[in-house]
Amino acid sequence: MDLDKLRKTAAEIVSRDDVKYLIGWRRGTFGYRVSPHFVRDAAGADELIFSPLCISNLANYLTLVEKLPVPRGQEPDTRKVALMVKGCDSRAVAQLLAEKGIKREEVVVVGLPCPGMIDRKLLAEKYPETEQAAEIRWRGEDFVLVDGEEETVIPRAEVLAEKCRLCRHPNPVLSDVTVGEPVEPWAAAEDSGVAEIMAKNAEERWAYWEEQFSKCIRCYSCKNACPLCYCEDCILDRLDPIWVNRSVNFSENTAFHLARAFHLAGRCIECGECERVCPAGIPLGKLNRMLAQTVREEYEFEPGLDPEAEPFQASYKPDDPEEFIL
Ligand code: SF4
Ligand code: SF4
Ligand code: SF4
Numbered sequence: 001m002d003l004d005k006l007r008k009t010a011a012e013i014v015s016r017d018d019v020k021y022l023i024g025w026r027r028g029t030f031g032y033r034v035s036p037h038f039v040r041d042a043a044g045a046d047e048l049i050f051s052p053l054c055i056s057n058l059a060n061y062l063t064l065v066e067k068l069p070v071p072r073g074q075e076p077d078t079r080k081v082a083l084m085v086k087g088c089d090s091r092a093v094a095q096l097l098a099e100k101g102i103k104r105e106e107v108v109v110v111g112l113p114c115p116g117m118i119d120r121k122l123l124a125e126k127y128p129e130t131e132q133a134a135e136i137r138w139r140g141e142d143f144v145l146v147d148g149e150e151e152t153v154i155p156r157a158e159v160l161a162e163k164c165r166l167c168r169h170p171n172p173v174l175s176d177v178t179v180g181e182p183v184e185p186w187a188a189a190e191d192s193g194v195a196e197i198m199a200k201n202a203e204e205r206w207a208y209w210e211e212q213f214s215k216c217i218r219c220y221s222c223k224n225a226c227p228l229c230y231c232e233d234c235i236l237d238r239l240d241p242i243w244v245n246r247s248v249n250f251s252e253n254t255a256f257h258l259a260r261a262f263h264l265a266g267r268c269i270e271c272g273e274c275e276r277v278c279p280a281g282i283p284l285g286k287l288n289r290m291l292a293q294t295v296r297e298e299y300e301f302e303p304g305l306d307p308e309a310e311p312f313q314a315s316y317k318p319d320d321p322e323e324f325i326l
Helices: 003-014 058-064 087-098 120-126 192-198 202-214 221-225 250-264 273-277 284-299
Strands: 019-027 034-039 080-085 107-111 135-139 142-147 150-154
Touching: 003 019, 003 080, 003 107, 019 058, 019 107, 058 080, 058 087, 058 221, 080 087, 087 107, 192 284, 202 250, 221 273, 250 284, 273 284
Parallel strands: 019 080, 080 107
Antiparallel strands: 019 034, 135 142, 142 150
């Protein structure tokens, strides 16, 4: 990644009168960790990075921060927000545009072709002694951990995030400016996690999800991290009428997860954020990818590729395969 070019591009964007700020990543405060970064000037642009740890999908700021009510007496700041996006993140932007959750003229998209991200939990498990190292970079197909003069090569297959192993769209599907050269999708790998669940019969699947949903503490991190969970009035937060009780037990947890999964069917862009932030280790990625796979196979539809697409749940084709309907 040509960081100089990225920073120069960012500085030019934030110097525009019609841009409020640019959202990207910078080094965190501990070891190789990274954190989101709001860039407002050239000095801020100099702190930007793009590394194998920039896994978080920043697209949810477009709805999380930008849709907050404006305090009484203040005028809304209607300038554009610039956003750095990987392939999966750009699909979230495209899906938000398709749903009219945001308008195209409200955003400047900085596209970053993505060679794949590290699953930090795997990295800490396999290389616990390296957590204080300064930086991680891509090198060829692998990753390299840089600690002063010392470099440790980490084989890609050991720590690559599951979503990246399955990624079909590493290059941004839309952007106003792209920094970096297009990369080839690695994908092609079968989704073994989904295949394993699909191979189970109905009772076995129920037992599997019962075990998983029972672990949920209803912290709602999955919902908050998801770029496509942005309804102002969420059915899961409603108290009158109440659809899902606050009590944390298998029955209410299941109602929560099923409501969320079905609201995301044909909308989830498989960024994996829900699973990444879950403190209980629930494999939400498998659940959402199962639905995404069904939508691809039964309706030949993939969300987040076309910002002009009709929303999946609000449209149909007379020749939809729908083979599962008896
Ligand atoms: S899913 Fe694709 S675009 Fe997203 S981080 Fe992984 S490789 Fe990059
Ligand atoms: S993040 Fe995990 S524990 Fe929290 S509500 Fe979601 S599934 Fe449950
Ligand atoms: S449900 Fe999970 S994987 Fe799908 S868009 Fe939301 S956070 Fe990303």
